[in-house]
Amino acid sequence: MSAIDFKLIKTDSSSAARLGSLTTPHGKIDTPIFMPVGTHATVKAMTPEELTEVGAQIILANTYHLYMRPGHELVARMGGLHEFMHWQGPILTDSGGFQVFSLGELRKITEEGVKFQSHLDGSYHFISPETSMEIQAALGGDIIMCFDECPPYPADYAYIAKSMEMTSRWALRCKNVKKRADQALFGIVQGGMFSDLRERSALALQEIGFDGYALGGVSVGEEKELMHEVMGFSAPFLPVDKPRYVMGIGAPEDLIEGINAGFDMFDCVMPTRNARNGMVFTSFGRLNIKGARYAEDRLPIDPECGCYVCKNYSRAYLRHLFKSGEILASRLNTWHNLHYYLSLMAGARQAIAEDRFADFRRDFYAKRETM
Amino acid sequence: MSAIDFKLIKTDSSSAARLGSLTTPHGKIDTPIFMPVGTHATVKAMTPEELTEVGAQIILANTYHLYMRPGHELVARMGGLHEFMHWQGPILTDSGGFQVFSLGELRKITEEGVKFQSHLDGSYHFISPETSMEIQAALGGDIIMCFDECPPYPADYAYIAKSMEMTSRWALRCKNVKKRADQALFGIVQGGMFSDLRERSALALQEIGFDGYALGGVSVGEEKELMHEVMGFSAPFLPVDKPRYVMGIGAPEDLIEGINAGFDMFDCVMPTRNARNGMVFTSFGRLNIKGARYAEDRLPIDPECGCYVCKNYSRAYLRHLFKSGEILASRLNTWHNLHYYLSLMAGARQAIAEDRFADFRRDFYAKRETM
Ligand SMILES: [Zn+2]
Ligand SMILES: [Zn+2]
Numbered sequence: 241m242s243a244i245d246f247k248l249i250k251t252d253s254s255s256a257a258r259l260g261s262l263t264t265p266h267g268k269i270d271t272p273i274f275m276p277v278g279t280h281a282t283v284k285a286m287t288p289e290e291l292t293e294v295g296a297q298i299i300l301a302n303t304y305h306l307y308m309r310p311g312h313e314l315v316a317r318m319g320g321l322h323e324f325m326h327w328q329g330p331i332l333t334d335s336g337g338f339q340v341f342s343l344g345e346l347r348k349i350t351e352e353g354v355k356f357q358s359h360l361d362g363s364y365h366f367i368s369p370e371t372s373m374e375i376q377a378a379l380g381g382d383i384i385m386c387f388d389e390c391p392p393y394p395a396d397y398a399y400i401a402k403s404m405e406m407t408s409r410w411a412l413r414c415k416n417v418k419k420r421a422d423q424a425l426f427g428i429v430q431g432g433m434f435s436d437l438r439e440r441s442a443l444a445l446q447e448i449g450f451d452g453y454a455l456g457g458v459s460v461g462e463e464k465e466l467m468h469e470v471m472g473f474s475a476p477f478l479p480v481d482k483p484r485y486v487m488g489i490g491a492p493e494d495l496i497e498g499i500n501a502g503f504d505m506f507d508c509v510m511p512t513r514n515a516r517n518g519m520v521f522t523s524f525g526r527l528n529i530k531g532a533r534y535a536e537d538r539l540p541i542d543p544e545c546g547c548y549v550c551k552n553y554s555r556a557y558l559r560h561l562f563k564s565g566e567i568l569a570s571r572l573n574t575w576h577n578l579h580y581y582l583s584l585m586a587g588a589r590q591a592i593a594e595d596r597f598a599d600f601r602r603d604f605y606a607k608r609e610t611m
Numbered sequence: 612m613s614a615i616d617f618k619l620i621k622t623d624s625s626s627a628a629r630l631g632s633l634t635t636p637h638g639k640i641d642t643p644i645f646m647p648v649g650t651h652a653t654v655k656a657m658t659p660e661e662l663t664e665v666g667a668q669i670i671l672a673n674t675y676h677l678y679m680r681p682g683h684e685l686v687a688r689m690g691g692l693h694e695f696m697h698w699q700g701p702i703l704t705d706s707g708g709f710q711v712f713s714l715g716e717l718r719k720i721t722e723e724g725v726k727f728q729s730h731l732d733g734s735y736h737f738i739s740p741e742t743s744m745e746i747q748a749a750l751g752g753d754i755i756m757c758f759d760e761c762p763p764y765p766a767d768y769a770y771i772a773k774s775m776e777m778t779s780r781w782a783l784r785c786k787n788v789k790k791r792a793d794q795a796l797f798g799i800v801q802g803g804m805f806s807d808l809r810e811r812s813a814l815a816l817q818e819i820g821f822d823g824y825a826l827g828g829v830s831v832g833e834e835k836e837l838m839h840e841v842m843g844f845s846a847p848f849l850p851v852d853k854p855r856y857v858m859g860i861g862a863p864e865d866l867i868e869g870i871n872a873g874f875d876m877f878d879c880v881m882p883t884r885n886a887r888n889g890m891v892f893t894s895f896g897r898l899n900i901k902g903a904r905y906a907e908d909r910l911p912i913d914p915e916c917g918c919y920v921c922k923n924y925s926r927a928y929l930r931h932l933f934k935s936g937e938i939l940a941s942r943l944n945t946w947h948n949l950h951y952y953l954s955l956m957a958g959a960r961q962a963i964a965e966d967r968f969a970d971f972r973r974d975f976y977a978k979r980e981t982m
Contacts, residue, residue, distance in 0.1 A: 280937055567941055
């Protein structure tokens with residue numbers, strides 16, 4: 241009995257795009273969906289109410305960061321992540337693997353797990369598949385992720401194959417120790433940019449059996465076209481009746497290509513991080529609000545956007561806020577960017593429902609060329 | 612014909628506290644009132660809608676900062692401050708004097724005005740009573756302030772007297788060049804900690820005639836008791852039928868004492884600045900949210916507070932946000948602090964209306980001693 245239930249509603253006839261509905265212990269999610277990233281149990285600069293207003297249905301929290309601060313046991317004692325951060329919708333927690341592997345020289349990988357030093361105080365820690373499951377159980381997300389090794393790019397075939405096989409063994413260990421019936425566990429497909437390794441990884445995970453399947457090890461430095469290619473050849477290796485998640489992507493065009501390839505879930509810090517750097521997304525391309533050309537521009541970020549920010553603020557004011565280092569700059573840019581991402585997902589869902597995703601995708605690219 | 616209309620509704624029988632109503636071109640204000648400070652045309656970390664939700668009726672913007680960035684002429688071309696920052700309620704702009712005088716060695720004062728260097732790029736500028744009026748006209752606030760000299764503390768009698776007399780001459784120059792009929796002009800009483808100088812200043816200003824009167828040159832480094840004393844002996848020098856404003860104060864107890872002395876309007880960065888430093892106000896005293904004692908505290912900031920923050924977030928979560936350097940920490944702490952300040956004002960108004968301000972004031976102090 242799974243903690244979640246995925247219904248595949250429709251598959252687009254001219255692409256692999258899928259329309260679905262994912263029921264979790266904290267509510268239903270329409271797919272394809274983008275998950276805003278709430279690293280420290282907060283989607284930076286947003287309240288939970290605002291997340292709902294921009295169309296967020298599920299958010300992601302980072303296991304590594306919460307393990308480090310304030311500590312997973314504290315979060316558990318405070319009633320779990322939902323209660324702690326005042327977000328009653330679904331939450332997905334990553335495994336901590338990606339952050340730990342990003343530590344570079346501060347970590348050491350063995351079959352048992354990963355020993356690493358804290359980025360905060362240099363203290364030593366050890367995370368294994370078992371401890372990752374324990375930490376994620378304490379955090380209490382609706383969907384938790386297997387602890388995997390995310391290999392660097394580029395890396396040779398032999399290294400990627402060996403790493404992928406350890407990730408499969410780790411996935412089995414995760415499944416074996418997972419306890420909470422109200423949490424769904426996703427396996428993570430590795431295998432680098434190699435189609436045969438991706439297939440072997442996907443098959444090994446399906447043999448174990450998971451509630452959903454994620455594509456890890458993409459957007460690790462490879463070219464955009466290669467990333468899109470990997471999504472394209474990997475999706476068919478995954479079961480049709482389970483949610484498919486591409487981890488850590490991406491730009492709007494990456495989401496469009498991911499949906500086109502048949503993926504259902506996405507997460508990325510791009511809309512929130514770029515917002516804080518003054519980069520905002522529009523249907524006709526990106527716009528850097530710092531630009532001198534916007535100093536007296538009375539238009540909103542995107543004249544076609546119906547969000548709170550575009551209804552009430554000019555580019556001139558947003559530029560002024562950014563130049564003055566004001567918190568409201570981060571808030572309003574983040575608000576608009578998340579609205580843009582989540583509206584793009586809503587548009588894609590509508591297009592799939594009406595069997596015109598190919599047109600939707602073509603229009604998406606055509607419009608950006610008009611800027 | 613004044614741009615504003617002040618109605619004195621009631622004076623408390625056991626103190627000098629006044630209940631009033633001030634009509635401005637952008638709406639009515641209940642007095643006594645606290646004005647959140649929006650230095651760069653934004654009350655830090657808050658949207659205008661949130662300001663309304665916490666009970667703000669009028670906000671202050673800083674002429675010096677807006678003159679420097681983005682420039683008053685740009686603000687005028689963007690439709691004025693209200694339009695630029697999406698705040699349709701009343702706005703008061705200060706004269707820029709206080710900030711200019713705070714520049715210390717970077718400025719030179721003459722009878723004509725003040726020459727100073729920019730804190731941003733070192734460029735040279737000159738502000739006189741006439742240019743201050745011009746800048747404030749461009750910004751478009753509902754209430755504008757005379758350009759005054761704010762002398763340092765401590766300073767001797769002769770210096771304060773000379774400075775106060777120049778401030779009076781400057782006030783006349785301000786009145787003479789003020790043009791916009793939709794802006795009210797307030798005079799600023801100076802005179803340091805000397806009662807006779809405060810009286811002379813107040814009389815000189817009344818001879819010129821202003822729409823309201825402010826007490827400047829307090830909270831410049833003097834002891835709290837002395838500040839309260841100055842408010843106490845200065846209020847009676849001011850006309851009964853005009854709004855009375857104490858500039859740049861203060862802590863909750865300073866507002867209570869200011870109201871008790873017969874003042875109607877207050878502004879201070881304390882609730883917003885302290886919030887960003889993790890200091891929050893409650894009815895039982897201040898609380899430093901950084902404290903280790905709050906690490907697992909499931910209570911809200913103030914269990915008796917009905918604000919959005921206290922209804923939804925624990926001290927433990929707020930501490931975590933602060934320790935993690937999250938923008939949401941600044942947002943939520945600011946939200947609560949402004950709610951606290953504005954509720955205190957609402958409570959004071961209610962108490963004056965019911966002729967029990969002395970009790971209200973006594974209870975205010977008694978409750979803080981219970982912490
Ligand atoms: Zn928008
Ligand atoms: Zn509160």
